[in-house]
Amino acid sequence: MLSSDNLQRMIRTTALSFAFLQLFILSSYAQKTLPLAGKVIVIDPGHGGSAATDSYRQGPTGEREEWIDLRVGILLKSLLEEKGAKVLLTRSEDVTFPLAARSKMAVDNKADLFVSIHHNATADPAVNFPIIYYHGLASENAASVEFSRHLAKNLAKYMYKKKTPVSIVSDFTIFSAQGASVLRGSYGIPGVLAEASFFTNPAEESRLKEKEHNLNEAIAYAQAMEAFLTKPVPQILPKSQSKFPPQFQTLQEAERMSPVARRWMQDYQEAKVLMKNKDEASLQRAYDLFSQSAKSFPDSPVARDCHKNRAALLRKLGKTEQAIQEETRVREFYPVKP
Numbered sequence: 503m504l505s506s507d508n509l510q511r512m513i514r515t516t517a518l519s520f521a522f523l524q525l526f527i528l529s530s531y532a533q534k535t536l537p538l539a540g541k542v543i544v545i546d547p548g549h550g551g552s553a554a555t556d557s558y559r560q561g562p563t564g565e566r567e568e569w570i571d572l573r574v575g576i577l578l579k580s581l582l583e584e585k586g587a588k589v590l591l592t593r594s595e596d597v598t599f600p601l602a603a604r605s606k607m608a609v610d611n612k613a614d615l616f617v618s619i620h621h622n623a624t625a626d627p628a629v630n631f632p633i634i635y636y637h638g639l640a641s642e643n644a645a646s647v648e649f650s651r652h653l654a655k656n657l658a659k660y661m662y663k664k665k666t667p668v669s670i671v672s673d674f675t676i677f678s679a680q681g682a683s684v685l686r687g688s689y690g691i692p693g694v695l696a697e698a699s700f701f702t703n704p705a706e707e708s709r710l711k712e713k714e715h716n717l718n719e720a721i722a723y724a725q726a727m728e729a730f731l732t733k734p735v736p737q738i739l740p741k742s743q744s745k746f747p748p749q750f751q752t753l754q755e756a757e758r759m760s761p762v763a764r765r766w767m768q769d770y771q772e773a774k775v776l777m778k779n780k781d782e783a784s785l786q787r788a789y790d791l792f793s794q795s796a797k798s799f800p801d802s803p804v805a806r807d808c809h810k811n812r813a814a815l816l817r818k819l820g821k822t823e824q825a826i827q828e829e830t831r832v833r834e835f836y837p838v839k840p
């Protein structure tokens with residue numbers, strides 16, 4: 503027979519064992535079901551420390567891109583840490599930090615994921631939508647394209663009240679020679695450089711100053727990461743230079759603020775009308791206008807269609823070889839319809 507003391511001790515021990523068992527089950531459940539637990543994530547808030555020297559990265563009332571990038575990066579870090587991820591920020595203050603050191607941080611720490619946080623600028627104040635860049639070719643960098651799809655969905659959901667197009671494009675669309683430094687340097691790790699919105703849009707600039715909007719953006723990143731890491735990560739293949747389409751020269755940052763660049767949508771729409779004609783002069787003019795639109799705004803929601811139509815026109819004009827190259831450009835640099 504058990505004494506009351508013994509009985510109480512036994513109950514206590516049993517209760518304790520159950521508590522430990524529950525804890526054990528919970529933690530192994532957490533490891534299996536919390537996709538971010540233990541993952542190394544490098545967050546790179548773009549730019550930094552350039553307020554005195556750079557007037558381009560500034561909204562209509564003076565809000566600066568590097569400040570927004572940093573605020574979102576810091577919020578994202580704490581959201582990810584709550585979910586058990588190991589997070590590294592390339593910069594946690596408004597200071598300059600070399601591009602090569604940013605990607606090196608991802609490589610040295612064997613990151614599972616790398617995101618470079620940016621916000622965009624353009625001459626047309628009405629423009630506002632997200633653009634996500636992956637490095638290189640879509641057929642080789644499947645993991646980053648897959649992550650881009652998750653991020654596109656979540657940025658549209660958390661940051662935009664109305665339906666918005668999202669551009670998912672290769673970084674070679676804007677840096678035609680080598681792509682973006684931070685993505686090139688971290689190639690092999692799933693990663694993107696994302697421009698969540700345009701601070702040159704006055705209403706968006708004012709939203710970007712609010713913590714709630716910054717937090718919504720951070721939530722979009724965190725949700726995208728969680729969804730991406732829940733499934734097996736697609737393989738990233740080594741880059742094969744021979745598969746790259748010929749370089750397509752585009753306007754660079756400051757040039758994209760010019761009056762010619764502001765015609766990107768008009769050029770596209772005029773080209774679409776001309777394309778319906780049968781005569782060669784109209785087709786050639788349509789081709790030139792599609793080219794100009796893609797050159798002015800190579801990552802716009804219509805840029806993919808510009809290149810698709812360039813390919814179709816080249817076929818009509820009997821330039822088959824060039825048409826094939828354009829079709830490759832669409833497939834590898836513009837894999838997703840915005």
Ligand SMILES: [Zn+2]
Nearest residue numbers: 548567620621
């Ligand atoms: Zn930027």
